Amino acid sequence: MAFTFQSKHDHGSCIKSALANAEQICADHNQRFTKIRRLVLELIWQSHKPLGAYELLPAIKQAGFNSAPPTVYRALEFLQEQGLVHRISSLNAFIGCSHPGHQGSSCFLICDQCQLAVEVESPVLASAIGDLSAEMGFVIEREHLEIVGKCRHCCSSKTKEVANKSPNIPCG
Amino acid sequence: MAFTFQSKHDHGSCIKSALANAEQICADHNQRFTKIRRLVLELIWQSHKPLGAYELLPAIKQAGFNSAPPTVYRALEFLQEQGLVHRISSLNAFIGCSHPGHQGSSCFLICDQCQLAVEVESPVLASAIGDLSAEMGFVIEREHLEIVGKCRHCCSSKTKEVANKSPNIPCG
DNA sequence: GATATAAAGTTATAATATAACAATTATTAC
DNA sequence: GTAATAATTGTTATATTATAACTTTATATC
Ligand SMILES: [Zn+2]
Ligand SMILES: [Zn+2]
Ligand SMILES: [Zn+2]
Ligand SMILES: [Zn+2]
Numbered sequence: 001m002a003f004t005f006q007s008k009h010d011h012g013s014c015i016k017s018a019l020a021n022a023e024q025i026c027a028d029h030n031q032r033f034t035k036i037r038r039l040v041l042e043l044i045w046q047s048h049k050p051l052g053a054y055e056l057l058p059a060i061k062q063a064g065f066n067s068a069p070p071t072v073y074r075a076l077e078f079l080q081e082q083g084l085v086h087r088i089s090s091l092n093a094f095i096g097c098s099h100p101g102h103q104g105s106s107c108f109l110i111c112d113q114c115q116l117a118v119e120v121e122s123p124v125l126a127s128a129i130g131d132l133s134a135e136m137g138f139v140i141e142r143e144h145l146e147i148v149g150k151c152r153h154c155c156s157s158k159t160k161e162v163a164n165k166s167p168n169i170p171c172g
Numbered sequence: 173m174a175f176t177f178q179s180k181h182d183h184g185s186c187i188k189s190a191l192a193n194a195e196q197i198c199a200d201h202n203q204r205f206t207k208i209r210r211l212v213l214e215l216i217w218q219s220h221k222p223l224g225a226y227e228l229l230p231a232i233k234q235a236g237f238n239s240a241p242p243t244v245y246r247a248l249e250f251l252q253e254q255g256l257v258h259r260i261s262s263l264n265a266f267i268g269c270s271h272p273g274h275q276g277s278s279c280f281l282i283c284d285q286c287q288l289a290v291e292v293e294s295p296v297l298a299s300a301i302g303d304l305s306a307e308m309g310f311v312i313e314r315e316h317l318e319i320v321g322k323c324r325h326c327c328s329s330k331t332k333e334v335a336n337k338s339p340n341i342p343c344g
Numbered sequence: 345g346a347t348a349t350a351a352a353g354t355t356a357t358a359a360t361a362t363a364a365c366a367a368t369t370a371t372t373a374c
Numbered sequence: 375g376t377a378a379t380a381a382t383t384g385t386t387a388t389a390t391t392a393t394a395a396c397t398t399t400a401t402a403t404c
Binding site for chain 2: 090107112118120122124125128131133136137138139140142144145150151152155
């Protein structure tokens, strides 16, 4: 089941399936899913909170890899090319793709309180954007659709919640 | 008429009306439309190409103002607060708002060839996003909707066109 | 005109991202 | 299996974007 801001879920299986998907996708694309690429994807999947590139460096160092910025940016670039990771431009941060292999648009709902983000795919939204572009004679190459606000959970609770970075995290 | 990627238009009147609108809006909000704020808005409106903050600094210096980064960032922040300028996160760049005073979402179509950007407002798109968020129990605070591709003009012409930065520029 | 407030000047630095080249590792061709 | 090739990673340096902190100047209020 897709993550929808729920607090409790088996996030271990989120990570596990993300890595399994990645393995398959890289194989299909004839691309090498190297240790550092796997590690970066695993780190990105530690939570449903978009993480900055520099936030990953300590763990990369910890794991014994070179932890200069190019290391993580290269891995992130590769993962984006394979459709395994998305960059959230409004946050300068990266998040694992929830539906790897998806075509076209996906839209992120980003909670500015708990900092969790959910990737949604909406046919209605996609067709609205398609129509809009067609009207203008515009040919779409990529989209950055980021909606910032308060998630269901943070709306109903008065207490300020902050996304946990530990392995078991709200997800769905 | 709103800019729709047409090559020829009276861009001088784009600038003029943007400045007149700004003057009115600042007055309505009881905010000071100072010289530096006016200058930055005017510079932003030199074209329909989103411009980086640092691209504005030389002209600010030229005009005799302090040209350290905080100068331009403060002006841009003010202009964003007044709804006169938008930041395009995927480009780290800023563009004048085409419909100052508009409520809620607007969406940018950004040509990666000529580099021009058009701000569009679509009720269908807005309602798709509203529905999507409502379904998730998500309360929207702001949106970053950026669609990158090729504009009508660049699709039909084989030659690479680059946005002109001079005062008279494609607009609409 | 004195006081408070807002804006702009100034210096320094933080945060994010990439260029360029060397070393290593994996793949391919023989 | 070894040499040649290509891909990946290591390493150093630097570019780009943005903000913090404090000072000075201008504006508004009394
Ligand atoms: Zn995705
Ligand atoms: Zn999860
Ligand atoms: Zn606008
Ligand atoms: Zn174009």
